Amino acid sequence: xxxxxxxxxxxxxxxxxxxxxxxxxxxxxxxxxxxxxxxxxxxxxxxxxxxxxxxxxxxxxxxxxxxxxxxxxxxxxxxxxxxxxxxxxxxxxxxxxxxxxxxxxxxxxxxxxxxxxxxxxxxxxxxxxxxxxxxxxxxxxxxxxxxxxxxxxxxxxxxxxxxxxxxxxxxxxxxxxxxxxxxxxxxxxxxxxxxx
Amino acid sequence: xxxxxxxxxxxxxxxxxxxxxxxxxxxxxxxxxxxxxxxxxxxxxxxxxxxxxxxxxxxxxxxxxxxxxxxxxxxxxxxxxxxxxxxxxxxxxxxxxxxxxxxxxxxxxxxxxxxxxxxxxxxxxxxxxxxxxxxxxxxxxxxxxxxxxxxxxxxxxxxxxxxxxxxxxxxxxxxxxxxxxxxxxxxxxxxxxxxx
Numbered sequence: 001x002x003x004x005x006x007x008x009x010x011x012x013x014x015x016x017x018x019x020x021x022x023x024x025x026x027x028x029x030x031x032x033x034x035x036x037x038x039x040x041x042x043x044x045x046x047x048x049x050x051x052x053x054x055x056x057x058x059x060x061x062x063x064x065x066x067x068x069x070x071x072x073x074x075x076x077x078x079x080x081x082x083x084x085x086x087x088x089x090x091x092x093x094x095x096x097x098x099x100x101x102x103x104x105x106x107x108x109x110x111x112x113x114x115x116x117x118x119x120x121x122x123x124x125x126x127x128x129x130x131x132x133x134x135x136x137x138x139x140x141x142x143x144x145x146x147x148x149x150x151x152x153x154x155x156x157x158x159x160x161x162x163x164x165x166x167x168x169x170x171x172x173x174x175x176x177x178x179x180x181x182x183x184x185x186x187x188x189x190x191x192x193x194x195x196x
Numbered sequence: 197x198x199x200x201x202x203x204x205x206x207x208x209x210x211x212x213x214x215x216x217x218x219x220x221x222x223x224x225x226x227x228x229x230x231x232x233x234x235x236x237x238x239x240x241x242x243x244x245x246x247x248x249x250x251x252x253x254x255x256x257x258x259x260x261x262x263x264x265x266x267x268x269x270x271x272x273x274x275x276x277x278x279x280x281x282x283x284x285x286x287x288x289x290x291x292x293x294x295x296x297x298x299x300x301x302x303x304x305x306x307x308x309x310x311x312x313x314x315x316x317x318x319x320x321x322x323x324x325x326x327x328x329x330x331x332x333x334x335x336x337x338x339x340x341x342x343x344x345x346x347x348x349x350x351x352x353x354x355x356x357x358x359x360x361x362x363x364x365x366x367x368x369x370x371x372x373x374x375x376x377x378x379x380x381x382x383x384x385x386x387x388x389x390x391x392x
Contacts, residue, residue, distance in 0.1 A: 120212035
């Protein structure tokens with residue numbers, strides 16, 4: 001396939017993925033020295049119910065990739081619609097010093113950080129790590145689960161957030177404002193994977 | 197872990213997954229004799245952008261599992277919010293004779309059926325088939341993509357559909373009405389995987 005055809009296909013795939021509404025989670029883990037790591041992600045899906053498992057796609061260039069591989073444990077913290085700030089903090093490099101400092105973060109018995117006021121926190125042990133090119137798919141066996149009563153996810157669609165006009169506008173403003181800065185240097189934006 | 201503890205964990209995982217808003221797609225493929233097969237699914241996620249790939253989780257008991265393994269090709273048809281009927285047709289066994297007969301289904305050059313009025317149709321070739329217990333994760337390399345202009349996905353959340361009160365009520369009515377019939381015989385309901 002020519003470069004031009006490949007470019008068109010990539011653009012069409014991006015457009016197709018922008019049509020998927022998806023829930024935003026923070027995936028968290030810990031490195032061997034006890035440092036917490038995390039990223040915002042929409043590429044999370046339930047996989048199997050025997051055994052209970054889910055799957056997350058992680059960019060190999062993400063700062064949490066190596067810690068996740070090493071520790072073998074992670075937590076999927078499913079955000080509430082009012083937790084846009086967590087999504088920003090775990091997506092934008094320039095405010096990454098706020099990670100795990102803003103919000104009610106605790107640690108479980110394996111030292112994995114989890115957001116106590118998330119909609120749900122799903123603790124997993126890595127069962128398989130599947131190489132898929134730029135990304136790996138991590139299959140996590142579910143160890144335990146905490147849920148909040150309220151069902152009200154932060155939903156990402158078409159480069160903005162659903163059911164929250166103000167957040168959506170803010171997001172688009174941020175994206176527009178920062179396009180020049182980030183477009184050709186996507187490694188600056190950890191959450192680029194879900195920013196279709 | 198005791199059966200009771202396992203049951204509690206399963207129930208909590210189910211509750212957590214009900215907190216994920218997700219877009220409904222019809223995954224379609226074809227068996228060697230040319231028969232089309234499909235299922236409604238929310239367990240679809242983008243995976244890698246080099247190479248372009250996505251991932252779908254398929255229950256091994258689903259009627260499309262073997263055809264998908266054999267053909268090695270599939271299409272992800274991303275539904276519009278007004279395509280609840282496709283979701284029903286591809287979830288409920290008692291109306292399965294309507295599959296591929298209702299709606300504008302065409303076939304691509306590999307014989308894979310696709311819904312021409314979906315939000316997007318993403319054609320894939322299976323690259324990896326990962327065993328995960330009750331389900332397999334199929335990684336598909338993206339071959340080509342068709343998109344519609346309108347961005348308006350059919351979104352599933354907490355056993356109903358978002359942004360469409362009538363559809364949501366209908367769905368819940370269906371679920372309630374049919375609970376007795378389906379609850380203990382989940383194999384009757386092909387779409388059970390996303391009916392968290």
